Amino acid sequence: MELDSIKKVYLIGIGGIGMSGLARYFHKRGCQVSGYDRTRTALTDSLVEENISISFIDDTSELVSAWADKENILVIYTPAIPRESRILNYFKDGGYILKKRSEVLGIISRGMFTIAVAGTHGKTTTSTMVAHILKHTGYDCTAFLGGISSNFNTNVLFGENNVMVVEADEYDRSFLTLHPDIAIVTSMDADHLDIYGTDDQVKESFRLFASQLKEGGKLIHKKGLALTGGLTYSASEQAESYAHNVRVENGQFFFDFSGNGNAISDIAMPLPGLHNIENAVAAIQAALYLEIPAEDIKTAIADFRGVKRRFEYVVRAEKSVYIDDYAHHPEELRACISAVKTLYPDKTLTVIFQPHLYSRTRDFAPGFAEALGMADELILLDIYPARELPIEGVTSRIILDEVEGGLKMLCSMEECLHYISIRKPELLLTVGAGDIDTMVGPLKEMMSHA
Template identity: 50%
Template sequence: FEVLKRAAVLGLITRNSRSLCFAGTHGKTTTSSMAAHILKSGSFGCNAFLGGEMLNYGTNFLLAPQSAYSVIEADEFDRSFHHLTPSVAVITATDPDHLDIYGTEEAYLESFARFTELIRPDGALIIHENLKLKPRPQDGVRVYTYSRDSGDFHAGYVRRANGTITFDLITPRGIIRNINLGVPVEVNIENAVAAAAAICLTDAWEPEVVREAISSYRGTKRRFETHLKEDNGAGRVIIDDYAHHPEEVRKSIESVKAIYPGRKLTVAFQPHLYSRTRDFAPEFADALSGADSLVLLDIYPAREEPIEGVSSEIIFDKVRCEDKILINKEKLVETLKNRNFDILLTLGAGDINTFIPAIIENLD
């Protein structure tokens, strides 16, 4: 048997299919999952290899041997995405991360620039506006921009009413009007634009399918996943999100506040990795200061050994939120039971989500 890393196998798949590859510090799981759902909902189908479990299908893998299309979540960790040969590449964000691998922001950006060199000469690059990245695509690669409000692909006439979000999708191939966002979170407007943009540049473009699929998309496990919604949202609410980078934490908090304006937001955050906590402690503290109440847990080490002088306290001390508490995870359920929260947002890439069933079970 020849044993290969998963990244190498994905590289083989991209060389033998029309591959849509989604990269970025954050947003890649949702955008790739949305794109896979759109293609699967249409007449072209797709094979998909994703970083999160799609709630529509209960899996992170879709198999369609008859389809020429594959959707790949292109992970920058350990430079895995350098194995790929995209037909269409999407880059959602380049905020520095994984500095335990890259060392500096410059090296991180260079890795993304190298990724853009791998796009097929007859392919396309779709990049979020205003990134620091300077792409280096080969001659023949078409380059497009996107964002929520501007770029070659963007949203127009965004409407919000009774917990729903509706918008028009503006593309070089025309406008798709009145798209209802299946997961009505502000950041998903932009995610839907990116997902649809990738498909727009292929032969699989079916506007009516795009509209219906974005509406029927249920989300990805641990990506802004609602676990409790009492009285249709008028009572207590529990939302879990995989956010583990400062910008992801900030956007997640802002999204909850936009959905439930005027409600008290309690955030329970579990930092992920000693190195990430060390590298971004001030940024984490600033993002978490947007909470009305903060429950900060000890660091989830994952693959790392402890680093001297690095603990959750270096975040906690800088958080401006006055109602804050620092605990170990074993005390989370009892702490939340006694705090009588209104809206609870659990954040982190560790195991904080495993406590949610007990949190719900212990509610008064």
């Protein structure tokens, strides 16, 4: 399918972070864009404000007349859409051209210089940082991001050159549609075992992704990953590119960069935590491969404000601090909580966590319990099911029962909000990838008046 031939686009699952980026991309290209999602959110509201039509009812009656002509129509769907969806089956049975989001990204990236960032965690921040550096320094790029950039307040950026930055999603092996010029692999931890089955299959999929580099392409991967070739990076040990002299000054992280014949001193890192410095090392190395001057990179990093729901300060006052983060894997939780405790070692930390997926909760309960045990006070919400049906015996309690020490409890969202309104903790962290973000507004109000 040629991009220039597409005149109308329908997205099934348009409210997803990746799908909404494609909606904005095709709308910018002048296509008529519509879509369906089951839930109205702030993201779908913003798309509607941009004159993109969205239905929240899985009904085909409106499609029969508006989408009867199959010419120059592209239908994009996400694997998270149930197979029995009426709208999905209307287009399937009608002989329309249907593509997964990942396939469309593969089509867009053809002929472009592509920087793809993959990893079970770290990819959103790293890809957003790469895109930010390219924009800030004037190098420019088009970018499809897995989160809302705080600098640009969007998840898709439009450039005037032939360079594309894309977050390469491992779910459903989606990233295997990409053939990058520069590939970054941040992590290869076991995840999505409902799709892959085993940790070995996860790692094999990442190896296949790395092998799809274009001829002469550059691979950048975290030291210690089961990948061969390429350049290694780290923030905790010496690698081919690495951070050192990491320190906290007046509540902000600083570090020095060395690698591949380059050295940059006194880099101010707005995002806290060793894991974010590690993400920065990878982004810096990618920018250096593009021959962007070191001082320009340093200035761009200092101006990076991160990604919404990635260590996002909601309240930052003398008496109370509230941080929200998307972490939903044990390693992400460990990194996030460690960063909070490093910045605020003398404050009592209250963590509210919503597990995401029954299968992930079952597979990683001990890891979740170990990471969450770092909190002084833990509140566990019910599991957010996303695309899954309940699994017998799998609830948030299987995590709670393994957490050692500290004050810990199970709560509904309503009970949690009531508890926080009375408790008013001095340091609050909400974490999870489900609908826990709907609590941010009420919690912000409570914490602002603590």
